[in-house]
Structure formats: structure tokens, C-alpha cells
Amino acid sequence: xxxxxxxxxxxxxxxxxxxxxxxxxxxxxxxxxxxxxxxxxxxxxxxxxxxxxxxxxxxxxxxxxxxxxxxxxxxxxxxxxxxxxxxxxxxxxxxxxxxxxxxxxxxxxxxxxxxxxxxxxxxxxxxxxxxxxxxxxxxxxxxxxxxxxxxxxxxxxxxxxxxxxxxxxxxxxxxxxxxxxxxxxxxxxxxxxxxxxxxxxxxxxxxxxxxxxxxxxxxxxxxxxxxxxxxxxxxxxxxxxxxxxxxxxxxxxxxxxxxxxxxxxxxxxxxxxxxxxxxxxxxxxxxxxxxxxxxxxxxxxxxxxxxxxxxxxxxxxxxxxxxxxxxxxxxxxxxxxxxxxxxxxxxxxxxxxxxxxxxxxxxxxxxxxxxxxxxxxxxxxxxxxxxxxxxxxxxxxxxxxxxxxxxxxxxxxxxxxxxxxxxxxxxxxxxx
Numbered sequence: 087x088x089x090x091x092x093x094x095x096x097x098x099x100x101x102x103x104x105x106x107x108x109x110x111x112x113x114x115x116x117x118x119x120x121x122x123x124x125x126x127x128x129x130x131x132x133x134x135x136x137x138x139x140x141x142x143x144x145x146x147x148x149x150x151x152x153x154x155x156x157x158x159x160x161x162x163x164x165x166x167x168x169x170x171x172x173x174x175x176x177x178x179x180x181x182x183x184x185x186x187x188x189x190x191x192x193x194x195x196x197x198x199x200x201x202x203x204x205x206x207x208x209x210x211x212x213x214x215x216x217x218x219x220x221x222x223x224x225x226x227x228x229x230x231x232x233x234x235x236x237x238x239x240x241x242x243x244x245x246x247x248x249x250x251x252x253x254x255x256x257x258x259x260x261x262x263x264x265x266x267x268x269x270x271x272x273x274x275x276x277x278x279x280x281x282x283x284x285x286x287x288x289x290x291x292x293x294x295x296x297x298x299x300x301x302x303x304x305x306x307x308x309x310x311x312x313x314x315x316x317x318x319x320x321x322x323x324x325x326x327x328x329x330x331x332x333x334x335x336x337x338x339x340x341x342x343x344x345x346x347x348x349x350x351x352x353x354x355x356x357x358x359x360x361x362x363x364x365x366x367x368x369x370x371x372x373x374x375x376x377x378x379x380x381x382x383x384x385x386x387x388x389x390x391x392x393x394x395x396x397x398x399x400x401x402x403x404x405x406x407x408x409x410x411x412x413x414x415x416x417x418x419x420x421x422x423x424x425x426x427x428x429x430x431x432x433x434x435x436x437x438x439x440x441x442x443x444x445x446x447x448x449x450x451x452x453x454x455x456x457x458x459x460x461x462x463x464x465x466x467x468x469x470x471x472x473x474x475x476x477x478x479x480x481x482x483x484x485x486x487x488x489x490x491x492x493x494x495x496x497x498x499x500x501x502x503x504x505x506x507x508x509x510x511x512x513x514x515x516x517x518x
Contacts, residue, residue: 236282
């Protein structure tokens with residue numbers, strides 16, 4: 087039986103897509119082995135959000151060729167889509183597939199192997215019109231399953247290359263969303279996470295008025311669903327319908343990841359973000375009024391071109407005031423092919439590093455403050471793993487929770503009395 091190994095860089099969408107590709111290979115009789123093993127085929131699902139992502143992608147390609155010089159090396163994902171000629175020039179690469187037409191990936195690999203020649207299958211992503219609806223044949227044994235329901239982005243933030251890597255908006259048909267969700271629940275998953283490149287734009291490419299809330303309701307109607315969680319959303323796409331659903335149906339996790347990106351209006355405008363800090367703050371206050379104990383997490387870019395020390399100080403003040411449950415901090419990465427790469431006022435690498443450190447201090451405190459709010463309370467936790475008699479899982483509002491217990495409680499939703507701060511989350515005792 088031929089063996090194939092996979093590795094993934096980047097976002098949750100990439101991780102889901104790797105699982106889909108794994109399923110295609112397994113359907114054709116291939117055995118999946120760890121990436122560190124000697125395999126017949128290596129598939130590298132790449133990232134192109136930053137130059138660091140591209141550098142890591144190249145490193146993994148070269149690592150695969152060292153593991154087995156005779157293996158077929160397959161490169162897919164955003165880097166393959168954005169820079170196929172650069173990927174083609176890396177010694178050892180046999181197959182290049184962009185961010186679409188991946189349903190043909192097994193055939194392309196077998197063609198390259200049979201003909202002993204490189205195959206490049208990178209189409210014009212900007213002309214893509216349909217969501218590539220590939221069934222999920224292989225579902226790894228976890229408690230949470232990611233379900234991609236949307237592709238593409240048309241926001242064109244000035245720092246971001248992703249619209250050019252993923253193309254225009256395409257939404258998964260609602261019947262397919264439900265079908266895949268049913269398959270996941272039948273396989274034993276307790277929580278489904280809806281993901282997409284621009285998740286809040288779900289349905290916008292359809293003429294029937296379909297919206298994200300329609301997909302959410304459809305999945306909530308799937309029998310035996312225990313939990314539903316949402317991936318990253320743009321704040322301007324949070325509707326009253328969505329907030330109401332989160333308030334009324336406790337299976338919809340009280341957790342929203344809303345990338346703010348900057349706490350200063352001038353920088354938000356330069357980024358081509360379509361809101362002000364005042365609008366963002368008003369939205370957060372409205373959500374918190376309606377959804378108890380909701381966790382609101384965010385992404386922040388520091389050192390964007392033109393961000394002065396005064397702007398950064400004001401941004402820090404705003405971010406601290408927002409009391410985020412979690413903050414992901416990113417130093418600005420100059421990305422060739424984006425408008426921001428040519429902006430005046432580029433911030434030095436050293437300054438970006440210092441600003442990232444300052445914000446990380448605030449982020450660490452914000453996370454601890456949010457977690458500690460629940461000490462002395464009883465919360466629901468879906469346990470995902472166990473090691474040395476300690477269970478680990480997540481609350482609905484995305485707090486990492488630890489408790490003594492055995493493997494029989496993996497995949498179970500338990501009530502936990504929270505006792506103290508612990509590691510990257512909280513510690514408690516199971517009460518039921």
C-alpha cells in the first residue's frame with residue numbers, strides 16, 4: 087500500500103482542507119503516515135499570509151525531499167496559488183496545485199509519477215465561481231470537527247494577499263453543509279466549528295438571500311449536535327439575528343473572534359477596514375448586554391506603516407478598554423503585492439518587536455482576567471483529551487479547562503466547579 091504524509095501551515099481553513107485531501111487519498115487506497123516518516127508522497131499545504139509563512143513552506147518542501155529523495159512532492163495551498171513559478175523552481179517539487187481543483191489531486195499525483203514529469207495545476211482563482219464541494223471522506227478522531235462552508239474574500243485590506251490567493255466569494259450549498267454536519271455527528275463529534283475565509287459573507291454570492299444565520303440554524307437542527315462554534319468574523323457582519331441566536335440557543339457557543347486589527351481610526355482607514363473604533367466598541371457593548379459571559383477575542387497588527395508612537399499608545403489604551411478574552415498579536419509583515427508594502431512610514435523591525443511585546447503583556451493580563459472571572463462558578467466543559475489522570479477541554483466561551491478524571495470522560499460535556507487559575511486556563515472539579 088503506497089504511503090502519503092501531510093503537513094499544514096496556516097489557518098483552520100487550511101487544516102480542514104488537508105483533512106479533505108487526506109480523505110481523497112485514503113479513498114484511493116493510500117495509507118496516511120506521519121510527515122516525519124519515509125513516505126512515497128508528501129503533501130505540503132502552504133500558507134502565504136506572511137513572508138514567514140512562505141519561508142516555512144519552502145523549508146518543509148526541502149525537508150520532505152531530504153526525508154525521501156525518491157518521493158513525489160506535492161505543494162498546494164495559498165503559496166502555491168500566489169507564487170507557482172517560485173514553487174516550481176524548488177528542486178524536487180513534482181505537483182503544484184493552487185487553492186482550487188483539489189478534487190483532482192490524487193489523479194495529478196499519479197499522472198506526475200507515471201510520466202515522471204512535473205505537473206502544475208494552478209488555475210486563475212479570480213475567475214472561480216463555484217464552491218469546491220469535496221466530501222469529507224476522512225475524519226480524524228477528535229471531539230471538535232471543522233466544517234468549511236465558505237471560500238474567497240473581497241475585502242482587500244491593504245496588508246493582505248489572501249483575496250488574490252482565494253479569489254471571489256463562494257458559498258457551500260446549504261444542503262451540503264447539513265450533509266457534512268450530519269456525517270460529522272454520526273462519526274461521534276460533539277462540536278462543529280464553521281469556518282471560511284470570509285465566513286460572515288456566507289450566502290452573499292447566492293441570489294436567494296442566503297445568510298450565515300441560515301447555515302447556523304440548519305446545523306443547529308442536525309440531530310444530536312452538542313455544540314456549534316463559529317470561526318473568525320468581521321465585526322460589521324454581526325447581525326442582531328446572530329446575537330439573538332447566540333442568546334437563545336445555548337448550543338451556539340458564546341464566543342466570537344472579531345479581528346479589530348488596530349485601535350486607531352487613522353490606521354484602520356489606511357488598512358481599508360470598514361469601521362471605526364467607536365462603532366466597534368458600540369457593537370461589543372451591545373453583544374455583551376445580550377449574551378452572558380461571552381468571550382470576544384481579536385487579532386491586532388502592530389507597526390503598520392504610518393503608525394506613530396502616539397497612535398500606538400492610543401491604540402493600546404483602546405484595546406485595554408475592550409477587555410478582550412484573548413488577543414492574537416501580529417507584527418506587521420510587509421507583503422509584496424499589497425498596497426501597504428509601498429506605504430510611507432514603514433516601521434522598523436525592532437520597533438515592531440517592541441510594540442508587539444507591549445501589547446502581549448496586555449494580552450496576557452486580559453486573558454487571565456477573563457479566565458479568573460469564572461473562579462467559584464460552575465461551567466460546562468467538553469473534554470477533548472486526557473494525560474496522566476488530567477482531563478483537558480474547552481468551555482463554551484473558549485477557556486481551556488483542566489480537571490482530574492479518566493479517559494471515559496473524553497467527548498463528554500461535564501459540569502465543572504472552577505477552583506483556580508491553572509497553566510493557560512483554569513482548574514476545577516467535575517460535579518456530575
